[in-house]
Amino acid sequence: MFGFNYFTPTKVVFGRNTETKVAELIKEFGGRKVLIHYGGGSVIRSGLLKRVTDTLDGAGIPYVTLGGAVPNPRLSLVYEGIELCRKEGVDFLLGVGGGSAIDSAKAIGYGVANEGDVWDFYDYKRKAAACLPLGVILTIAATGSEMSDSSVITKEEGWVKRGYSSNYGRPRFAIMNPELTMTLPDYQTACGCTDIMMHTMERYFTNGGNMEITDALAEGLLRTVMVNARILAKDPGDYDARAEVMWAGSLSHNGLTGCGNDGGDWMTHKLEHELGGLYDVAHGAGLAAVWGSWARYVYKNCLPRFKRFAVNVMGVEPEGSDEEIALKGIETLEDFFRSIKMPTNLRELGVAATDEDLITMARKCAAGVGGCAGSAKKLYEQDMLVIYRASR
Ligand code: NZQ
Numbered sequence: 001m002f003g004f005n006y007f008t009p010t011k012v013v014f015g016r017n018t019e020t021k022v023a024e025l026i027k028e029f030g031g032r033k034v035l036i037h038y039g040g041g042s043v044i045r046s047g048l049l050k051r052v053t054d055t056l057d058g059a060g061i062p063y064v065t066l067g068g069a070v071p072n073p074r075l076s077l078v079y080e081g082i083e084l085c086r087k088e089g090v091d092f093l094l095g096v097g098g099g100s101a102i103d104s105a106k107a108i109g110y111g112v113a114n115e116g117d118v119w120d121f122y123d124y125k126r127k128a129a130a131c132l133p134l135g136v137i138l139t140i141a142a143t144g145s146e147m148s149d150s151s152v153i154t155k156e157e158g159w160v161k162r163g164y165s166s167n168y169g170r171p172r173f174a175i176m177n178p179e180l181t182m183t184l185p186d187y188q189t190a191c192g193c194t195d196i197m198m199h200t201m202e203r204y205f206t207n208g209g210n211m212e213i214t215d216a217l218a219e220g221l222l223r224t225v226m227v228n229a230r231i232l233a234k235d236p237g238d239y240d241a242r243a244e245v246m247w248a249g250s251l252s253h254n255g256l257t258g259c260g261n262d263g264g265d266w267m268t269h270k271l272e273h274e275l276g277g278l279y280d281v282a283h284g285a286g287l288a289a290v291w292g293s294w295a296r297y298v299y300k301n302c303l304p305r306f307k308r309f310a311v312n313v314m315g316v317e318p319e320g321s322d323e324e325i326a327l328k329g330i331e332t333l334e335d336f337f338r339s340i341k342m343p344t345n346l347r348e349l350g351v352a353a354t355d356e357d358l359i360t361m362a363r364k365c366a367a368g369v370g371g372c373a374g375s376a377k378k379l380y381e382q383d384m385l386v387i388y389r390a391s392r
């Protein structure tokens with residue numbers, strides 16, 4: 001067991017109608033002028049944005065709005081947001097939407113609070129010394145950005161998708177009303193469930209350290225998400241299933257399911273980020289499409305964890321060799337992905353990648369992780385290419 005820092009400063013306000021609390025929360029955290037940042041328009045169609053602005057109007061809190069954060073949010077909009085905040089004297093950010101709107105808001109926050117080009121942080125050139133305070137109203141259970149220290153941005157030039165993590169970027173508050181996720185397309189609900197599972201699995205498949213309590217939390221979380229993802233595939237309006245998945249999403253990426261381990265593997269995410277950057281695919285679907293190929297490539301190097309996963313999470317009978325059990329666990333998870341209509345390879349993801357594309361992605365991925373990374377198995381550029389090729 002390794003030592004760890006567990007820092008989750010976000011005030012979570014969870015349940016029906018909790019968005020009505022937004023003005024008092026902004027005041028509680030000292031916001032005087034707000035940028036409301038949102039995505040492509042779902043919050044307009046659902047009426048949520050209007051309810052939020054009405055609440056702020058009623059409380060006398062001035063605000064400006066900026067929509068347009070797309071899935072795989074773009075750097076150009078971040079620059080626009082930074083300029084807007086500076087011009088308008090904004091001192092508080094409110095992200096309304098999913099991981100894309102929230103991540104874009106975090107990036108704007110870094111840009112306003114620090115001198116120089118905000119991309120430097122995502123390009124690992126320097127670290128942020130501050131971030132504008134941020135609150136969020138979550139509309140999709142997926143990334144955990146509502147409590148996480150991460151923000152993932154895509155730079156259009158070269159289509160480079162990179163994440164930056166800093167405790168400064170953790171939201172001050174997160175409003176989570178599971179009802180707000182009921183307007184999601186089924187595909188996005190399933191993408192979200194996949195991403196949630198993957199955030200815990202990235203921390204679970206390691207070769208360094210473990211804690212029984214952390215493993216038990218991780219396994220319980222994974223089982224819970226699978227059960228409720230299946231319910232939502234049949235009945236998207238099930239409030240309790242929405243609530244279970246929403247809270248799991250936050251716990252899966254606020255650090256809880258990684259305490260005591262070596263920081264995790266994270267290579268499925270790194271491989272997916274190249275797919276998201278190049279083909280603009282939904283993050284959760286991209287993860288599902290490469291996970292099986294990654295798992296088959298690395299499982300022998302992390303056999304005890306893959307075996308444990310198969311038995312404790314996937315419900316595989318512990319019969320046969322450890323390798324057979326581990327492989328059955330991988331297959332069972334792929335079956336689950338198919339059952340919620342997630343892809344298990346690039347073709348099913350809708351990506352017709354040429355070998356040249358795969359070579360480019362492997363090169364960019366290796367460069368993005370500083371040459372090699374991974375805990376289940378350390379992966380270099382040539383390993384990444386083998387995995388991409390296997391996932392076609
Ligand atoms: O843009 P709008 O119109 O809002 O539509 C969105 C978008 O099309 C829609 N949507 C969201 N809530 C909805 C809704 N549609 C109807 N009703 C609702 N209630 O769903 C689509 C996806 O939204 P998005 O915000 O892109 O999804 P997600 O939360 O999955 O975020 C994905 C981004 O987050 C990054 C991903 O790489 C990707 O760029 N990640 C961020 C992380 C973090 N900050 O900690 C960690 C993750 O591993 C991930 O990398």
Ligand code: ZN
Binds near residue numbers: 195199283
């Ligand atoms: Zn993710």
